[in-house]
Amino acid sequence: MKRGVLKLLLKAGKRIRRSSHPTSEPSVAPRAQETGLDRRFEQISTALGASSDLVLKEIRLGGAAGPRVGAAYLDGLSDTRQLFQSLHGNDRPLEEWLNASPEAVLEELRRTVLAVGDIKVIDGIENAVPAVLAGETALFADGCAQALTLGTSGGEKRGVEEPNTQSVIRGPREGFTELLRTNTALVRRKIRDARLRIDGRQIGRVTKTDVAVMYLKGFASEAVVAEVHDRLDRIDTDAILESGYIEEFIQDHAFSPFPTIYNTERPDTVAAGLLEGRVAIFVNGTPFVLLVPALFTQYFQAPEDYYQRADFSSLLRILRLTSFFVALLAPSLYIAVTTFHQELLPTPLLIGLAGQREGVPFPAFIEALMMEITFEILREAGVRMPKAIGQSVSIVGTLVIGQAAVEAGLVSPAMVIVVSITAISNFVVPAFNMAISLRILRFLFMGVAASFGLFGVVVGLIGLVLHLCSLKSFGVSYMAPYAPLIRADQKDSLLRLPVWALRTRPRSIPNSNPVRQAPKGGNPS
């Protein structure tokens, strides 16, 4: 019985398949009709669902009686002015065109007539569609089986501007744009070396986003490059809209507040990274380029550190680390000291703080939590609001938090100071994604401080250190060069020694070319 049912089902399946065949078969049938220009246009139009931005243009070569060629492209994606100028402006006599076979016409166009770089010969309509989607122009000659795709990608794009996220006082002002090719070019301009490698690929079944892996061969560790490719290969998804998608797919630790992949908008940062043996991942459509492996210490280094004087940069790095701790711990230390360890305060300070707190209705923890959350709300509002309104929001915010709340006796002035210092310190951390992790962890620390005082804070710090030490970025210890301690790398981690002293590449990042420059001998000093 069962088997019978199964057979029936199978038969039904076969029937269905068979019935679907006839509809598709005629499209393959007569060859002459297939290669006709009208037919081509029809095919491409059907493939794109008669999209309104599809432009199909017919041109007769050498005058009104000449052979027909047709161009198909997507309006706005392609920059076709040169193409049509060179087609119309060709001064070959009509007879020559008429005498040539369609294949010869196409060949002639490709070789001499078209003033467009990157021309490919393709077979069949199924190869033309993706090219058109990528902004290229498909060029058909009437009656010819082959077609040309022309690299006319262009259209509206943002110019190279100063990056918003990592601004510098001294240093290059250019930042990446949304266009992959522009971005890779920006880096290539900085490193004119044949060993700079760019491996391209497409990721995303629907978006078919161009992704490029860039590294310096002989500098970057082969293992890391292979690992990057391997992890990119494993991505199987519909859409990659921003490098953040890639980052989440390939990062080592999904559940960590700390970023293990560095991102930047600056070509000089990427170039420096490549020269240190890192691997960059470019994603089309975003100015943010990923850099791996990423180290904890990297998030406290600004690109400008290498353009300013060494002593100044070193002090700045120390300042940043200090602000990291302030941003992480200030509210929790305030809570711990004022609610558990009042004996730690000098007497006059204790009396001052206690006086301020007279009449404040909430426990210090709730007070801090309220203020921190209010601040987070204001900050988020400031980011999402139109710029003009953002200004007024911040004014309202300062007034509300800073004065009205204090005068209403809802919070103590000291708490306002603590929260403001925390917020400002948070902005000192140069990398935004590291700053976010601080914002999350701050609340955790406030929690342990409110229940266990400084003991809780110390325990929290031990936990934090353990977590950081367990992190890896592409097989590299996240806390390197501090743990494991790499002595040679201390020259450019917390401190930055003068450039001539940075003789070797950081050993924390696996690389296959350890020496960067000749010893200082040649330098005047």
Place this chain on the structure above:
Amino acid sequence: MTTPASAPVSVRQFTILVFLYTVGTTILVIPAGLAAVAKQDAWIASLLGLLFNLAAVFFYLRFSRSFPDMTLAQYYERVYGRWLGKLFTLSFVFFSFIGAATVLFYLGNFINTQVMPKTPIQAISILFILIVAMGLRLGLEAIAKAGEILFPWIVLLFFILIACLLPQVEVHKLLPMFEADVSSLLKGAVSVTGTSALPFIVFLMFYPAFVANRKKAGRGFVAGTIAGGLFIAAITFLSVAVLGADISERQMYPSFSLAKRINIGNFFARVEILIAAIWFITVYFKILFYLYGCVAGLAQLLGIGDYRALVLPMGMILVVYSQVVYPNVVYAAEFDRTVWIPYILTYGLVIPIATWAVGRLRHRMRGKPTATSGDVGE
């Protein structure tokens, strides 16, 4: 990969771990005990203790050479055979467990006495054990790295402590020197060794096997012991020279009272809780390695490949046990004075020496050590 060492713990990291483990609990508890037996000569006793520590460490180095690729528990099974070996491992597991429980009790007791008397000790223990369990689950590599990160901070705090207290050192509090007789100095020294060096036995659960570069690691073992011993000696010295022998003796936690004395121009004062951070961190490593010895031994005993599954359950049992290990502080002090020394001598010295002797004997009888037993590393 191009990483220099595939072993989870590098020599430098191992040295630091040895240091942290030596210092944990010892710095808070030992100065009082030393001042009680040796008065103003307490610091001499602690230096003598350092010598004893070194002797113990040299023995452990020697001993561990018999099992370069094994843990202590595995070696017990090799030397004594499967069943007797398992018995030894079981006793070792109990020893480490009780060690962890006593240290956890000390931690809770310290916080309850000095910092937060109304916070239930259970909550403190649970919080601490959670973080210990987190470390153990992340594995030796992360633990070793964390030690490397925390170490400079401890050293920094230590130097702050020293620098702030040096002006308060009163040399006459150390006089007359050498008043204590030899037997009380020895007694003090043995108590130092009992709390700081003999617990190293749990390190043998990972020492030669998981540490890179065995030869240098041995030197690291010694260096860490010396550094830790000097650290303890310095704290003891300061206790006596700043507080005086009688106050050091009276205090439950002299090094904490010591930190209370810090007062630089009335603004850098009252910072003892920062100094207590030294203690929290070192105690963390002490409990962590005791519990490591316990769960690693237990995993070996039960034939579980990975100890991680045992960490949380054992941690929870530990929390409960630490509440009952000592009924009160007086009992704890009595236990430390009378029972602990013979107890730790048994596990830290007598059994290892016996094992070493038996191992050598069997080695000589059978010729090749690899031929002793096939039933080891399953």
Place this chain on the structure above:
Amino acid sequence: MSRRLEGGGALASAVLLFELLLGLLLLTGCWNRRELNELAIAAAMGMDKAADGYRISIQIINPGEIAAKKGGGMMSPVVTYAASGHTVMDALRKMSTEMPREIYLAHLRILVIGESLARQGIGKVLDVLSRYHEVRTDFHIVAARDRTAEEVLSSLTALEKIPANRLYTSLDLSEKIWATTGKTNLDTLISAIGSEGQGAVMTGIEIVGDPENGRTVEQLKRTTPSPLLRFSGLGVMRQDKLEGWLGERESKGLGYTRGNLAGAPISFPCPRGGYIGVELIRMKSDVRGEVKAGKPVGSVRIRAEGNLSEVECETDVLKLGSISELEKETENEIRTSVLEAVRRVQREYRSDIFGFGEALHRAKPAAWKKWKRDWPRMFAGLEVKVNVDVKIRRIGTVGDPVVQKLEE
């Protein structure tokens, strides 16, 4: 390269941690958390004998009044509470029945002990203080001379809003520039009580004027406030009992042996009326115990440096000889005041507050062991040598004294 291995564990532990924290936050209300405005910060504590134990008085700071930038002055910046009980803790707890807040002792600046309690012995009350974790050891301990501590505490004084703080700083200051007081804190007192060869002293504090007037805020508004609290002399302790008081000169003498006297003025009469003043700026002293001919001998060596501070008579200051003469005079003055102090203590109090016994212990441990038991008696008959060496370096901003010109 193992990736995502720890991921699950990390998530689990993060969730666990979060839940735990949440639970803790709900639980911790009754633990050790105390908000600043729930604390009654005690600045001063007084201890007196009561019929059935102790009478404890505590001066609580009213932070709202002190920290207020404007609108202050309506309420007193400090409030004094007092209660009696069988034990110190008992009294403290009783006090909390009339106080809305929890007494917080970590910021205690000064502990005043009533004379009668001090004479009876303070060992028992000190035990409470050193056992209680909140109490630190950095506050000064003084004895209320002829008064109860409660009276002292309720005598407000001007200049600072917190009287206890005022006492604390003025004790610090007067030790530096006047030198008849000595800082005594919990640790020094306890170790002196426990030691055979080192007695303790306590600074005395007395009330000048009517203590009743001190209770009101109005006092703060007058330029010459009454009553005043004043430090006066040192109280000598034998073990934990106050034995008696040293006069000003003897207190100075004790101060010299302790070498903590920089800045103390020394003056002595000129041959033809008027005084010459020397201000000591540096002082080092060394108390020693030795054994000579089978008997203990104490010696004090003092080296000091000073400047000429005032000249009321017509000496030719600029002559070399006159300076060395001045030095001699100063040495004499110091020596006699030390000797006077020693004599008085040996005769009346028999408590080795100079520390000859400890010095002997350090120098000759074996001999000390023999005499330890009997030290108070030995001390009474101890031979003490005083060796003073004074150098006068500078004579101030002018040369010859103004008086000399007048005579001409």
